[in-house]
Amino acid sequence: MTALPAALDAELSALLGAEGWRTDEAARAAHGGDDSRRHALPDGVALPRDRAQVAAIVRACRPHHVPVVARGAGTGTAAGAVPFAGGVVVSFARMDRILAISPGDRCAVVEPGVPNAALQQALQPHGLFWAPDPSSAEHCTVGGNLACNAGGPRAVKYGATRDNVLGLVAVTGTGELIRCGGPWTQDATGYDLTHLIVGSEGTLALIVEATLRLLPRPVAQAGLRVFYRDAAAAAAAVARLMAQPQVPAMLEFMDRSAIALLRRNGSDVPEAGAMLLVEADGDHDILPLALQALAEAAQGEGLLDLDVAMDGAARDRLWAARRALSPALRGIAPGKINEDVVVPVSRIPDLVAAAEALSAQHALPIVVFGHAGNGNLHVNIMYHPEDAAESARAQAALEGLFAQVIALGGTLSGEHGIGVAKRDWMARAFDAPTLAAMRAVKAALDPDGILNPGKVLPPL
Amino acid sequence: MTALPAALDAELSALLGAEGWRTDEAARAAHGGDDSRRHALPDGVALPRDRAQVAAIVRACRPHHVPVVARGAGTGTAAGAVPFAGGVVVSFARMDRILAISPGDRCAVVEPGVPNAALQQALQPHGLFWAPDPSSAEHCTVGGNLACNAGGPRAVKYGATRDNVLGLVAVTGTGELIRCGGPWTQDATGYDLTHLIVGSEGTLALIVEATLRLLPRPVAQAGLRVFYRDAAAAAAAVARLMAQPQVPAMLEFMDRSAIALLRRNGSDVPEAGAMLLVEADGDHDILPLALQALAEAAQGEGLLDLDVAMDGAARDRLWAARRALSPALRGIAPGKINEDVVVPVSRIPDLVAAAEALSAQHALPIVVFGHAGNGNLHVNIMYHPEDAAESARAQAALEGLFAQVIALGGTLSGEHGIGVAKRDWMARAFDAPTLAAMRAVKAALDPDGILNPGKVLPPL
Numbered sequence: 001m002t003a004l005p006a007a008l009d010a011e012l013s014a015l016l017g018a019e020g021w022r023t024d025e026a027a028r029a030a031h032g033g034d035d036s037r038r039h040a041l042p043d044g045v046a047l048p049r050d051r052a053q054v055a056a057i058v059r060a061c062r063p064h065h066v067p068v069v070a071r072g073a074g075t076g077t078a079a080g081a082v083p084f085a086g087g088v089v090v091s092f093a094r095m096d097r098i099l100a101i102s103p104g105d106r107c108a109v110v111e112p113g114v115p116n117a118a119l120q121q122a123l124q125p126h127g128l129f130w131a132p133d134p135s136s137a138e139h140c141t142v143g144g145n146l147a148c149n150a151g152g153p154r155a156v157k158y159g160a161t162r163d164n165v166l167g168l169v170a171v172t173g174t175g176e177l178i179r180c181g182g183p184w185t186q187d188a189t190g191y192d193l194t195h196l197i198v199g200s201e202g203t204l205a206l207i208v209e210a211t212l213r214l215l216p217r218p219v220a221q222a223g224l225r226v227f228y229r230d231a232a233a234a235a236a237a238v239a240r241l242m243a244q245p246q247v248p249a250m251l252e253f254m255d256r257s258a259i260a261l262l263r264r265n266g267s268d269v270p271e272a273g274a275m276l277l278v279e280a281d282g283d284h285d286i287l288p289l290a291l292q293a294l295a296e297a298a299q300g301e302g303l304l305d306l307d308v309a310m311d312g313a314a315r316d317r318l319w320a321a322r323r324a325l326s327p328a329l330r331g332i333a334p335g336k337i338n339e340d341v342v343v344p345v346s347r348i349p350d351l352v353a354a355a356e357a358l359s360a361q362h363a364l365p366i367v368v369f370g371h372a373g374n375g376n377l378h379v380n381i382m383y384h385p386e387d388a389a390e391s392a393r394a395q396a397a398l399e400g401l402f403a404q405v406i407a408l409g410g411t412l413s414g415e416h417g418i419g420v421a422k423r424d425w426m427a428r429a430f431d432a433p434t435l436a437a438m439r440a441v442k443a444a445l446d447p448d449g450i451l452n453p454g455k456v457l458p459p460l
Numbered sequence: 461m462t463a464l465p466a467a468l469d470a471e472l473s474a475l476l477g478a479e480g481w482r483t484d485e486a487a488r489a490a491h492g493g494d495d496s497r498r499h500a501l502p503d504g505v506a507l508p509r510d511r512a513q514v515a516a517i518v519r520a521c522r523p524h525h526v527p528v529v530a531r532g533a534g535t536g537t538a539a540g541a542v543p544f545a546g547g548v549v550v551s552f553a554r555m556d557r558i559l560a561i562s563p564g565d566r567c568a569v570v571e572p573g574v575p576n577a578a579l580q581q582a583l584q585p586h587g588l589f590w591a592p593d594p595s596s597a598e599h600c601t602v603g604g605n606l607a608c609n610a611g612g613p614r615a616v617k618y619g620a621t622r623d624n625v626l627g628l629v630a631v632t633g634t635g636e637l638i639r640c641g642g643p644w645t646q647d648a649t650g651y652d653l654t655h656l657i658v659g660s661e662g663t664l665a666l667i668v669e670a671t672l673r674l675l676p677r678p679v680a681q682a683g684l685r686v687f688y689r690d691a692a693a694a695a696a697a698v699a700r701l702m703a704q705p706q707v708p709a710m711l712e713f714m715d716r717s718a719i720a721l722l723r724r725n726g727s728d729v730p731e732a733g734a735m736l737l738v739e740a741d742g743d744h745d746i747l748p749l750a751l752q753a754l755a756e757a758a759q760g761e762g763l764l765d766l767d768v769a770m771d772g773a774a775r776d777r778l779w780a781a782r783r784a785l786s787p788a789l790r791g792i793a794p795g796k797i798n799e800d801v802v803v804p805v806s807r808i809p810d811l812v813a814a815a816e817a818l819s820a821q822h823a824l825p826i827v828v829f830g831h832a833g834n835g836n837l838h839v840n841i842m843y844h845p846e847d848a849a850e851s852a853r854a855q856a857a858l859e860g861l862f863a864q865v866i867a868l869g870g871t872l873s874g875e876h877g878i879g880v881a882k883r884d885w886m887a888r889a890f891d892a893p894t895l896a897a898m899r900a901v902k903a904a905l906d907p908d909g910i911l912n913p914g915k916v917l918p919p920l
Binding site: 102103104105106107127128148149150151155156160162163172176177178179180182183184185186187188189190191192193195196198199200204216217218219239242243244245246281282283285286289290292293340342343344345346371373374375376409410411412413414415416417418422426429430431433434436437438440441442443444445456457 | 562563564565566567587588608609610611615616620622623632636637638639640642643644645646647648649650651652653655656658659660664676677678679699702703704705706741742743745746749750752753800802803804805806831833834835836869870871872873874875876877878882886889890891893894896897898900901902903904905916917
């Protein structure tokens with residue numbers, strides 16, 4: 001039934017019971033993939049109920065050198081949760097409790113399996129929210145957000161996951177529970193293991209509890225949709241928007257290809273070289289002033305058109321174009337390589353130009369959109385996977401993209417993580433001593449290398 | 461002249477020249493203390509000019525197991541820069557260049573020796589600022605801010621040092637240069653060594669370059685001075701102030717003792733149980749609305765009086781009370797133990813009550829004030845150092861304070877760091893597995909333990 005050592009199988013079965021320890025084909029198959037469309041069968045699936053069980057799972061696996069792969073909802077795009085080396089997948093589906101919401105301390109304490117959307121819903125009556133809002137928010141879990149340092153459009157004002165975590169309880173590769181940070185927002189006490197573990201994709205520790213920083217939910221939002229002659233004009237506007245004190249609540253970019261795609265699909269957008277969606281939030285008094293400040297900053301050389309949406313319905317129409325984009329991409333080609341690269345904001349025009357050049361060079365549609373205020377753009381290389389030549393060109397375009405991003409002083413991933421998808425590019429993004437330091441930190445917290453092996457760091 | 465091995469002395473002399481390598485008594489004495497009033501003589505003082513020299517210093521010291529102690533301006537209060545184990549102090553006084561200011565990317569690249577105030581001055585023409593504003597800002601260096609995760613009143617809105625660093629270049633204990641992060645604000649690429657090294661007080665690596673996150677400088681500020689019946693009423697107001705979307709730009713607390721002290725010194729403040737100083741910032745349109753929102757949140761049960769200061773002069777008068785406090789403390793007693801403890805905001809009244817009880821129990825004045833929005837309060841235990849009995853009572857009060865802070869779910873330091881002053885309390889603030897994880901991380905980046913030995917982590 002399972003390739004695991006019989007003693008380990010028996011130990012985990014005794015620890016977790018029939019509901020908590022699954023080695024049947026169906027359970028294993030259901031816990032082997034993620035949104036990268038890659039898949040590998042684990043040898044067993046553990047569904048712990050509490051932190052003590054998580055620690056016991058790691059302590060049981062360690063003497064057998066059996067991999068332990070943490071899993072949220074499987075919405076990751078970098079294959080970080082795919083158990084290529086087999087072993088035990090630890091699903092946090094049964095550790096999904098909100099343990100505390102403390103409005104006075106503006107924090108919540110949660111187990112990792114809580115879905116992002118469920119947390120937001122529970123916070124609503126308190127007038128609070130948690131900043132991370134990845135596009136998978138309806139399904140993804142807080143644990144997955146923590147593992148990948150998930151972002152989303154709101155990150156430009158409110159930060160990504162790492163910026164919104166105050167403390168963690170986690171199980172290291174030795175099966176010990178560690179506790180770092182806590183319900184406070186300023187801390188100069190010892191090493192910051194909290195932010196180190198966030199974004200480590202389950203390779204340093206398994207998070208079993210998190211204290212999350214909460215923010216007051218703005219009363220109202222309003223938006224702008226602004227069209228520019230070209231990406232350079234839009235990027236200059238991004239710099240102006242980010243240089244004034246009213247930080248936009250969202251600041252999304254779409255390139256010429258994205259706009260053309262929307263127009264072909266019947267969206268109500270004019271022909272333009274680039275588009276920005278800009279959002280303000282605040283209370284009813286301040287909102288019009290904030291929007292005014294953003295509208296002024298959005299204006300400048302190369303502006304073609306600017307629409308204002310002051311209320312909910314108008315705002316929904318304005319954002320409809322952004323939401324229509326991902327489905328529209330499927331109409332171009334069934335295959336999509338979607339990389340969430342990051343460049344300094346000032347280099348956005350260079351990145352867009354590089355994407356256009358790669359599109360021409362490799363004869364493939366490339367669509368660029370994303371979180372302009374953070375320089376975190378999603379570059380979508382579209383191809384037909386069943387066409388071997390096209391697939392090879394898509395890979396070549398991807399290589400070209402990463403090379404350009406690094407040449408522009410950027411980095412590989414802003415919010416999806418490295419997983420295995422970008423792992424082999426790590427040696428281009430970091431020099432050898434820095435990778436060695438990362439490997440040393442990995443060995444410090446996971447001396448036998450059993451936590452999610454083969455992820456994030458390239459093989460030596 | 462120096463207790464260092466002759467070969468090392470010769471190597472560092474050849475590397476750094478007469479200006480860069482000092483072993484004379486005067487130079488050693490001048491680089492042995494900090495604002496903790498503790499002092500120890502290093503065996504030599506290195507004043508490198510660039511990162512290559514810093515790396516060479518560490519590589520030279522390592523085979524001799526000679527300690528390497530990084531030093532900014534020596535304004536730290538936890539003796540983090542005091543070379544108790546001798547060895548080489550590395551002063552960054554000659555690495556004080558601002559390498560780049562990039563308004564479009566809202567970041568600056570600096571060497572560690574740049575004074576905080578010099579950086580702020582250089583940013584002013586660009587309409588930008590760097591958030592950390594410790595009270596030593598006129599003298600302290602960015603490198604020191606990074607080492608201690610310095611905060612200040614503005615941290616409540618803009619974050620402390622760790623929240624405002626995007627990337628680092630640093631020299632680890634093996635003498636290798638590592639590069640992490642960069643000029644972008646969203647990053648899911650590998651392990652977050654940047655935030656790990658910030659706040660590690662020179663024990664994991666020597667920072668030789670930092671990319672700092674900059675913010676648009678608000679056009680104007682306005683303030684409120686609010687008096688309450690007691691600390692509980694003020695803390696409830698802090699919770700209300702932090703729960704509405706207009707985050708205060710500063711939110712400072714003073715307890716009954718602090719107010720009484722100001723009154724004795726002739727300050728224009730009424731008798732009250734607690735006081736809050738609340739600041740709003742923004743442009744001229746938004747500022748009055750923001751201040752109005754803060755004033756509404758400040759009102760409630762136990763409010764005695766509320767003053768508004770809309771312009772610069774009125775605001776200066778309002779803050780004069782806060783500035784008068786530290787000098788006034790000297791009038792109570794020459795000795796001051798000033799601990800920057802942190803508790804959850806909801807526990808501020810308990811902390812203030814605990815301080816009052818400790819003051820009565822040990823018959824010593826204890827004055828509490830600080831950054832209420834972050835739960836980061838400065839507890840000042842006043843005593844006469846020449847009086848042995850009083851000194852012993854002050855130590856006992858300090859022990860009692862830390863015990864209370866930990867019992868309240870708080871932690872030892874919000875912005876000063878651990879150094880040696882709070883080191884022996886680390887085993888009370890963290891459990892054994894967490895301390896072991898910190899030790900493992902230390903060993904990963906500094907395998908021979910030569911970087912600032914004896915600091916942060918208690919001896920095994």
